[in-house]
Amino acid sequence: xxxxxxxxxxxxxxxxxxxxxxxxxxxxxxxxxxxxxxxxxxxxxxxxxxxxxxxxxxxxxxxxxxxxxxxxxxxxxxxxxxxxxxxxxxxxxxxxxxxxxxxxxxxxxxxxxxxxxxxxxxxxxxxxxxxxxxxxxxxxxxxxxxxxxxxxxxxxxxxxxxxxxxxxxxxxxxxxxxxxxxxxxxxxxxxxxxxxxxxxxxxxxxxxxxxxxxxxxxxxxxxxxxxxxxxxxxxxxxxxxxxxxxxxxxxxxxxxxxxxxxxxxxxxxxxxxxxxxxxxxxxxxxxxxxxxxxxxxxxxxxxxxxxxxxxxxxxxxxxxxxxxxxxxxxxxxxxxxxxxxxxxxxxxxxxxxxxxxxxxxxxxxxxxxxxxxxxxxxxxxxxxxxx
Ligand SMILES: *Cc1c(COP(=O)(O)O)cnc(C)c1O
Numbered sequence: 001x002x003x004x005x006x007x008x009x010x011x012x013x014x015x016x017x018x019x020x021x022x023x024x025x026x027x028x029x030x031x032x033x034x035x036x037x038x039x040x041x042x043x044x045x046x047x048x049x050x051x052x053x054x055x056x057x058x059x060x061x062x063x064x065x066x067x068x069x070x071x072x073x074x075x076x077x078x079x080x081x082x083x084x085x086x087x088x089x090x091x092x093x094x095x096x097x098x099x100x101x102x103x104x105x106x107x108x109x110x111x112x113x114x115x116x117x118x119x120x121x122x123x124x125x126x127x128x129x130x131x132x133x134x135x136x137x138x139x140x141x142x143x144x145x146x147x148x149x150x151x152x153x154x155x156x157x158x159x160x161x162x163x164x165x166x167x168x169x170x171x172x173x174x175x176x177x178x179x180x181x182x183x184x185x186x187x188x189x190x191x192x193x194x195x196x197x198x199x200x201x202x203x204x205x206x207x208x209x210x211x212x213x214x215x216x217x218x219x220x221x222x223x224x225x226x227x228x229x230x231x232x233x234x235x236x237x238x239x240x241x242x243x244x245x246x247x248x249x250x251x252x253x254x255x256x257x258x259x260x261x262x263x264x265x266x267x268x269x270x271x272x273x274x275x276x277x278x279x280x281x282x283x284x285x286x287x288x289x290x291x292x293x294x295x296x297x298x299x300x301x302x303x304x305x306x307x308x309x310x311x312x313x314x315x316x317x318x319x320x321x322x323x324x325x326x327x328x329x330x331x332x333x334x335x336x337x338x339x340x341x342x343x344x345x346x347x348x349x350x351x352x353x354x355x356x357x358x359x360x361x362x363x364x365x366x367x368x369x370x371x372x373x374x375x376x377x378x379x380x381x382x383x384x385x386x387x
Contacts, residue, residue: 006320006370008322008362009324010362011155011182011300014359016208019254020251020254024247024251024254025247027046027246035246049246050250054068057214057253060184061190061199063191067216067217067218069214069240070240070249071213072211073203074103077202079105079109081148081226082146083112083113084226085145085175086113087227088227094118094119096113096120099148100339101156102149105179124342128295129156129291130160136149146175147177148178150180151189152186152296153182153291157302162178162194176195177198177200178196180199183297185259186259186297197217197222198216203256207255209248209251217239228241276367277370278293280374286306287306288304302353304349307385309381310353312381313325313378316381320369320370321373325354
């Protein structure tokens with residue numbers, strides 16, 4: 001077999017866990033019914049499977065199962081949350097607050113709303129990637145209808161203080177949405193304790209499959225109104241029409257179940273691997289850590305490197321490791337990452353960055369090899385430049 005590079009791009013997507021695939025299989029060919037068919041056993045079987053999956057996902061974030069709406073992923077969940085709130089509350093106000101380092105699936109819907117006459121404040125972050133909570137409090141106005149702040153960042157891995165942000169929003173009676181695509185199954189989340197009103201989730205960042213996610217929508221204390229963005233058969237309490245994909249939903253719940261079982265152990269293991277990698281790389285001069293070292297996902301390391309060309313570095317590394325610079329959606333473009341720019345980096349330094357995303361299937365041996373080869377490659381590239 002050809003030697004394929006070591007996969008370290010687990011923030012872009014992850015390998016499907018064989019156990020997830022196994023849980024899904026019967027729902028393709030045997031229990032294939034439409035969960036909305038209520039006249040026969042094929043429908044009932046599928047409905048029961050969906051109900052059980054919904055309940056597992058709800059319990060994970062301390063929600064009620066009626067508050068989980070399945071979507072095609074976090075992109076759709078973010079769109080539904082942001083546009084759905086704007087449409088339902090525009091008579092109350094037209095001001096939305098979000099952050100410069102959000103995923104494009106939050107930034108773009110907000111920019112779209114700007115073209116419809118909404119006013120959006122994109123808050124800057126501090127040098128460590130964290131939001132200044134005083135700044136957030138000061139920015140909330142009487143006509144602010146929504147605050148959207150991601151739980152964990154997909155590029156630099158920083159985890160925002162969601163509990164505090166939720167408390168600020170609740171105190172000011174503003175709806176709080178958080179994109180938890182990178183956080184679910186990696187840190188514990190509680191929509192009650194954290195005062196979260198809307199939460200976007202996805203399966204494929206935690207070894208589930210691509211194309212399935214969910215939006216949590218609070219039903220009481222307070223009840224959140226939302227305008228649906230896809231009309232049709234009225235599935236998902238009318239919030240999101242379309243026949244439910246039973247296998248994907250079953251797999252999503254299985255992925256979450258496994259992630260929770262392994263959460264403590266994996267966090268400890270991945271943190272050790274991450275810290276080992278950082279310790280090796282930081283022995284070089286001119287290496288900067290992007291994002292707070294402590295308040296970040298265990299498997300994330302993001303660095304900027306002085307004195308090398310970003311694309312030359314990626315090219316030199318690609319036979320040994322699959323890493324990215326910036327996020328998957330922007331790594332094809334020549335534009336530097338908007339997240340790294342928000343940390344105050346120049347275009348050049350932002351482009352000379354590497355994101356290592358360690359996942360459940362990475363081994364110590366792999367990380368040792370990656371550390372060694374990355375150090376060697378940076379040294380070589382720097383030597384070439386000084387000749
Ligand atoms: C991956 C990701 C998304 C997009 O999720 P999809 O399920 O691929 O649509 C949104 N937000 C964050 C933070 C992500 O990491």
